[in-house]
Amino acid sequence: MKVLVTGGGGFIGAALMRLLHAHGAIGGRAIDTLVALDRRFPPEVSGIPGIATIEGDLGDADVQRAIAQLKPDVCFHLAAVPGGAAEADPALSRRVNLDATLDLFDTLAGAGVARGAQPPVVVYASTIAVYGSPLPDPVTPSTPTRPPMVYGAHKLACEILLADFTRRGLLDGRSLRLPGIVARPRAPSGLVSAFMSEALHALSAGEPFESPVGPMATAWWMSARRCAQNLLHGAAMDPGGDTQRAWPVPVLRLSMTELVRTLSHVFGVDGERLVRYAPQPAVEAIFGRYPVLDDRASRALGLRDDGTPEALVRRALDDAFQGPDAAAGWG
Amino acid sequence: MKVLVTGGGGFIGAALMRLLHAHGAIGGRAIDTLVALDRRFPPEVSGIPGIATIEGDLGDADVQRAIAQLKPDVCFHLAAVPGGAAEADPALSRRVNLDATLDLFDTLAGAGVARGAQPPVVVYASTIAVYGSPLPDPVTPSTPTRPPMVYGAHKLACEILLADFTRRGLLDGRSLRLPGIVARPRAPSGLVSAFMSEALHALSAGEPFESPVGPMATAWWMSARRCAQNLLHGAAMDPGGDTQRAWPVPVLRLSMTELVRTLSHVFGVDGERLVRYAPQPAVEAIFGRYPVLDDRASRALGLRDDGTPEALVRRALDDAFQGPDAAAGWG
Numbered sequence: 001m002k003v004l005v006t007g008g009g010g011f012i013g014a015a016l017m018r019l020l021h022a023h024g025a026i027g028g029r030a031i032d033t034l035v036a037l038d039r040r041f042p043p044e045v046s047g048i049p050g051i052a053t054i055e056g057d058l059g060d061a062d063v064q065r066a067i068a069q070l071k072p073d074v075c076f077h078l079a080a081v082p083g084g085a086a087e088a089d090p091a092l093s094r095r096v097n098l099d100a101t102l103d104l105f106d107t108l109a110g111a112g113v114a115r116g117a118q119p120p121v122v123v124y125a126s127t128i129a130v131y132g133s134p135l136p137d138p139v140t141p142s143t144p145t146r147p148p149m150v151y152g153a154h155k156l157a158c159e160i161l162l163a164d165f166t167r168r169g170l171l172d173g174r175s176l177r178l179p180g181i182v183a184r185p186r187a188p189s190g191l192v193s194a195f196m197s198e199a200l201h202a203l204s205a206g207e208p209f210e211s212p213v214g215p216m217a218t219a220w221w222m223s224a225r226r227c228a229q230n231l232l233h234g235a236a237m238d239p240g241g242d243t244q245r246a247w248p249v250p251v252l253r254l255s256m257t258e259l260v261r262t263l264s265h266v267f268g269v270d271g272e273r274l275v276r277y278a279p280q281p282a283v284e285a286i287f288g289r290y291p292v293l294d295d296r297a298s299r300a301l302g303l304r305d306d307g308t309p310e311a312l313v314r315r316a317l318d319d320a321f322q323g324p325d326a327a328a329g330w331g
Numbered sequence: 332m333k334v335l336v337t338g339g340g341g342f343i344g345a346a347l348m349r350l351l352h353a354h355g356a357i358g359g360r361a362i363d364t365l366v367a368l369d370r371r372f373p374p375e376v377s378g379i380p381g382i383a384t385i386e387g388d389l390g391d392a393d394v395q396r397a398i399a400q401l402k403p404d405v406c407f408h409l410a411a412v413p414g415g416a417a418e419a420d421p422a423l424s425r426r427v428n429l430d431a432t433l434d435l436f437d438t439l440a441g442a443g444v445a446r447g448a449q450p451p452v453v454v455y456a457s458t459i460a461v462y463g464s465p466l467p468d469p470v471t472p473s474t475p476t477r478p479p480m481v482y483g484a485h486k487l488a489c490e491i492l493l494a495d496f497t498r499r500g501l502l503d504g505r506s507l508r509l510p511g512i513v514a515r516p517r518a519p520s521g522l523v524s525a526f527m528s529e530a531l532h533a534l535s536a537g538e539p540f541e542s543p544v545g546p547m548a549t550a551w552w553m554s555a556r557r558c559a560q561n562l563l564h565g566a567a568m569d570p571g572g573d574t575q576r577a578w579p580v581p582v583l584r585l586s587m588t589e590l591v592r593t594l595s596h597v598f599g600v601d602g603e604r605l606v607r608y609a610p611q612p613a614v615e616a617i618f619g620r621y622p623v624l625d626d627r628a629s630r631a632l633g634l635r636d637d638g639t640p641e642a643l644v645r646r647a648l649d650d651a652f653q654g655p656d657a658a659a660g661w662g
Contacts, residue, residue: 090499094433098492102425132574142473146494146574153495157488161429163477164484168421243463243477 001029002070006058007078008036011184014045015228016076021048026074027236035070059100064107071111074121074235082191086151097154102161109170119172123234126175128248130156137291163245174234175246179220181227183316193287203263203271204317211256214279217288220251223316226306229330237301250295250305252312262309304330332360333401337389338409339367342515345376346559347407352379357405358567366401390431395438402442405452405566413522417482428485433492440501450503454565457506461487468622494576505565506577510551512558514647524618534594534602535648542587545610548619551582554647557637560661568632581626581636583643593640635661
């Protein structure tokens with residue numbers, strides 16, 4: 001089967017490319033063509049043996065033509081202008097996160113119809129930013145969506161439109177609402193949630209960390225590797241009968257205090273001494289009050305969180321770490 | 332103030348143009364410029380004294396430029412490819428119901444910023460087709476949306492994006508989810524719900540009517556004039572604090588039997604003899620099982636249904652009918 005990963009050069013995309021290459025199959029069907037699309041690629045992706053890359057912007061007609069020729073069986077759509085950058089430039093967000101995404105859906109649908117096979121599977125990286133701020137407690141499948149940023153609004157619109165392509169039998173869409181993923185590289189990312197990764201990098205290295213949220217602030221946590229595993233599972237799973245086709249991934253809900261305690265324990269540092277709390281109300285309002293998530297529907301589909309706080313921080317910071325569930329393909 | 336009505340040549344648009352011209356003000360502020368935009372206009376609209384018209388397609392750059400120059404204080408956005416036509420041509424629906432609508436929001440927002448005044452008020456004609464089929468009973472503000480047609484999917488996406496423009500302070504959006512509106516002229520409209528208007532026309536004229544839904548089928552009903560009154564109120568009302576900015580209009584929920592009985596009484600016909608029930612499962616599934624609508628939030632904002640079944644059918648069929656609440660501007 002042919003597999004396309006848009007945003008394959010990005011943080012989550014790179015983790016997914018490595019996983020797809022290592023796993024070599026989706027739902028028991030072997031991957032014979034694996035293609036990453038992005039504006040540029042880090043060596044860790046371009047160096048993966050046997051993969052192909054398309055360099056360019058998703059909005060370019062040439063790129064859409066290349067996708068039409070590829071005719072992917074499965075597309076993981078991760079390419080996006082992230083939250084903070086989208087809020088700073090809503091027109092850019094419309095171009096990439098909305099217009100080019102819909103062009104991609106149209107292109108994949110047209111290519112699928114031309115092949116006459118099963119409709120292409122599209123695993124869409126959506127976001128918990130669709131829910132709103134502050135979040136109601138708990139978040140359930142019937143929680144009304146009130147995106148607090150343009151990023152979440154565009155993602156939510158695309159979820160709805162992907163569900164409509166699915167209803168029409170043109171695509172087989174599965175939107176996964178992702179939380180902040182750790183640990184991103186220590187570089188400007190355009191993401192307001194960047195402090196979550198910085199906490200892991202700094203404290204695990206024994207460096208001081210200034211937290212923009214207080215010690216009791218709770219957030220939803222997931223490692224990049226577990227995120228990639230959920231995306232892969234999202235393509236293979238039987239999505240059942242819910243026509244909305246959008247699910248939050250299960251998450252670990254941890255306070256900063258719990259996170260600091262886990263990092264202290266795992267990395268042998270004095271986290272309590274290294275962290276200084278300087279809560280910023282605007283950051284705390286969005287990233288510091290995550291409620292209980294009713295993720296039973298997601299778990300029933302086989303989606304998984306990182307298991308334990310220890311496994312989360314190890315998996316996030318150590319590529320070689322094998323979790324206790326590695327034998328089941330969720331290492 | 333300057334007021335623009337897109338789709339001002341259509342069925343609801345014409346009713347709104349007549350009402351705006353007759354009323355002459357929105358929320359106590361006089362209308363000094365009233366402009367209708369559409370691809371063509373019936374004489375009942377083009378003949379309204381003192382109005383201006385823009386003839387063209389909402390997606391045309393020239394039309395968007397004309398809107399930018401007009402800099403409306405209030406825009407009623409009604410122009411759309413209707414349900415059946417959108418389902419037959421999803422690409423056309425994307426162009427008009429999604430892309431051109433977002434272009435309009437961008438244009439209005441840009442014109443508003445250029446003026447430096449209050450953000451333009453946008454009353455958006457959304458649809459109960461956002462909810463799904465079959466509808467849960469009752470429909471409440473927390474009912475998850477699962478649009479069963481491309482029309483509803485595009486409308487829901489635009490609701491979300493209008494709420495985001497509102498959050499950013501660029502527009503003051505108010506989406507009203509409209510039910511099937513009666514009585515449309517007896518001509519092909521592209522609307523699956525056309526039978527609802529046909530029932531009123533045929534039975535009030537003493538003609539036979541074949542119903543595609545059974546006698547106990549319940550639907551939500553509203554006259555075009557009451558719909559126009561709700562749109563006008565939508566521009567004038569204080570929308571309160573709900574950031575979703577989308578509300579169903581209150582409706583009369585009537586079974587076909589109740590409707591036939593009302594028409595028989597008001598028009599002195601033998602409706603029970605004239606109607607033949609030939610339920611079509613596909614039509615009944617979407618238009619025959621409308622549940623109770625929890626419209627308390629909408630009523631609290633001052634939105635209103637037609638009052639009684641008698642007032643509904645009279646108002647729908649007789650332009651001269653004055654309802655019991657005419658003195659309050661809701662004739």
